Amino acid sequence: MPSDSIEKLRAAVRDVPDFPKPGIIFKDITPILGNGKLFRVAIEAFLEQCRGQEIDKIVGIDARGFLFGSAVAYDLGVGFVPLRKKGRLPYRTESAKYSLEYGEAEMELHVDAIERGEKIVLIDDLLATGGTSASAATLIRKVGGVLLEAQFLIELEFLHGRQKLEGTPVVSFLKY
Numbered sequence: 001m002p003s004d005s006i007e008k009l010r011a012a013v014r015d016v017p018d019f020p021k022p023g024i025i026f027k028d029i030t031p032i033l034g035n036g037k038l039f040r041v042a043i044e045a046f047l048e049q050c051r052g053q054e055i056d057k058i059v060g061i062d063a064r065g066f067l068f069g070s071a072v073a074y075d076l077g078v079g080f081v082p083l084r085k086k087g088r089l090p091y092r093t094e095s096a097k098y099s100l101e102y103g104e105a106e107m108e109l110h111v112d113a114i115e116r117g118e119k120i121v122l123i124d125d126l127l128a129t130g131g132t133s134a135s136a137a138t139l140i141r142k143v144g145g146v147l148l149e150a151q152f153l154i155e156l157e158f159l160h161g162r163q164k165l166e167g168t169p170v171v172s173f174l175k176y
Contacts, residue, residue, distance in 0.1 A: 001045045001173065009045075010174050012038050013154065027154050027176070029125055033067065042153055045173045046072045046123060049151055056118035057081050057145075061136055062088070062107070065124035068153065072123060081113040081120075083136050096138045098131035107132065109139040116144030127152040127172055130161030137168055 012035065014028040032038045046068055050058075057079040060069025066082055073080035086095060086106040093108035114120060120140050127133055133150055140147045147168050155161070155172030162170040 001041075001048055005041045005045075006173060009038060009041055009153075013174065027126060027156070029064065029153065032153075042173075043068065043071045043075070045153070046151055047075055049149070049171050050076060050121055053121070053148060054119055055121050055148065057114060057120050059083055059109075059114075059120055059122045059136065059140060059145075061122070061124040061132055064126070065122075068125060069123040072121075081109065083107055083109050083139065094139055094142050096135035096142075098135035099129070105132070107135050107139060109143060111143060114140060114143045114145040118145050120145040120147050122147060122150040122168075123152075124150075125153045127155040127161045127170065129159045130164030133161065134164040137165060 009032060012031040014031055016026040016028050018024065019026040032042055050072060055076060055078050058069045058073040059081045060066045062082065062084045070080045086108055089108050089110055092111045094111055095106050095108045097104065097106045122136055124133065137147055149169045149171060150165055152172040154174045157175050
């Protein structure tokens with residue numbers, strides 16, 4: 001991905017102070033999503049990273065990971081698996097709890113969403129403390145998936161979230 005494209009994405013990310021609680025500076029990507037050219041640049045970054053890999057499915061984390069992950073899966077011609085917040089999936093699920101930088105939550109995955117041995121790429125908008133992504137990796141492996149890589153539009157490096165994904169290659173396009 002050309003550096004000027006990455007810089008255009010970086011310039012569009014809006015900092016929102018004290019959201020969702022005091023002391024947090026939220027990285028708002030809605031300006032990227034609302035601009036067709038920038039949204040395409042973001043999707044292309046993920047696609048470039050995926051090309052050349054043998055991928056069976058993309059797993060996207062609720063909710064912004066759905067936006068990027070489903071577009072990537074569509075372009076690659078592979079399946080898309082939604083990893084959702086607890087209580088949102090209608091069929092039998094596996095679940096994993098995790099800590100956020102501002103609370104706790106639980107994620108779920110349908111038990112039949114991934115077949116044993118399928119090669120998976122995990123996609124989300126943001127890697128912060130790594131709790132959400134680590135629970136996603138746990139669930140993918142629990143149902144038999146082989147996690148090839150975790151990809152993020154943004155990584156907050158100072159929170160060291162990639163350490164929780166030890167053993168999983170991590171790719172991020174915008175680093176703060």
